[in-house]
Ligand SMILES: Cc1cc2nc3c(=O)[nH]c(=O)nc-3n(C[C@H](O)[C@H](O)[C@H](O)COP(=O)(O)OP(=O)(O)OC[C@H]3O[C@@H](n4cnc5c(N)ncnc54)[C@H](O)[C@@H]3O)c2cc1C
């Protein structure tokens with residue numbers, strides 16, 4: 362589906378749901394954008410008239426049809442409160458105005474091979490782009506498995522939602538409060554050493570140290586891995602160069618820099634020159 366033109370629009374909050382432990386689900390209408398946006402593309406979101414001047418980047422979490430109770434034409438964003446911008450978002454009620462730019466960047470693309478075994482690797486709030494992707498895959502009759510890790514049990518938003526829809530969700534927590542104690546790389550190692558290795562296609566989103574570890578393991582195992590990267594962003598549309606990451610066309614090729622907001626946020630693991 363062709364990506365729609367980037368739009369800069371004001372839209373009211375339809376719902377801003379407190380999911381607990383600092384995680385929120387924000388719903389708003391994105392007319393002309395929602396129907397053609399790709400999972401893992403993102404919005405820059407701000408609040409008109411507030412003293413938080415720069416808009417903040419957020420992946421689209423839900424597109425029309427992703428969540429059963431979502432309003433037609435609406436999209437959802439799953440966010441975690443970190444600082445001023447996300448605290449401000451969490452204070453907004455229904456009807457409050459949002460200033461939104463999107464859709465931005467490159468999204469996830471499903472594997473061409475119908476035999477591919479699709480695995481999501483998510484770290485905490487890095488699960489945000491996966492509901493829309495899972496719903497899209499389901500419409501094509503495809504399924505996914507998930508490895509979902511966080512520091513502790515409270516930092517796994519939408520876990521029950523994923524459990525109800527994925528073939529399998531393997532949970533890890535650093536403190537052992539839920540699932541296996543340890544990092545997502547534990548179950549990943551088992552998968553990469555298992556009988557399905559040749560068919561695996563990994564999609565990973567989470568903190569940079571996690572993405573680097575997942576990318577390294579995927580490359581060592583010769584498994585395709587798409588990363589949804591995070592980077593500090595001031596503009597979101599390619600101008601400020603605040604979001605560049607080192608990349609290369611081949612492992613021995615020269616290092617160049619690409620913008621996470623335009624060439625990313627989804628990039629193949631082998632492209633990264635970390
Ligand atoms: C393409 C893209 C997509 C994103 N999608 C999502 C999403 O779907 N949901 C979501 O919750 N976040 C997402 N983020 C991260 C989100 O943009 C930041 O969490 C947000 O900008 C923080 O703004 P703030 O004003 O609340 O915090 P700031 O005031 O900017 O930062 C406050 C403190 O928190 C730290 N901090 C900020 N962000 C993070 C972070 N992500 N992880 C750890 N520490 C952090 C800062 O270093 C600082 O110390 C995405 C980022 C990118 C680049």
Ligand code: FES
Nearest residue numbers: 597599601602622
């Ligand atoms: S955020 Fe400005 S160039 Fe990427």
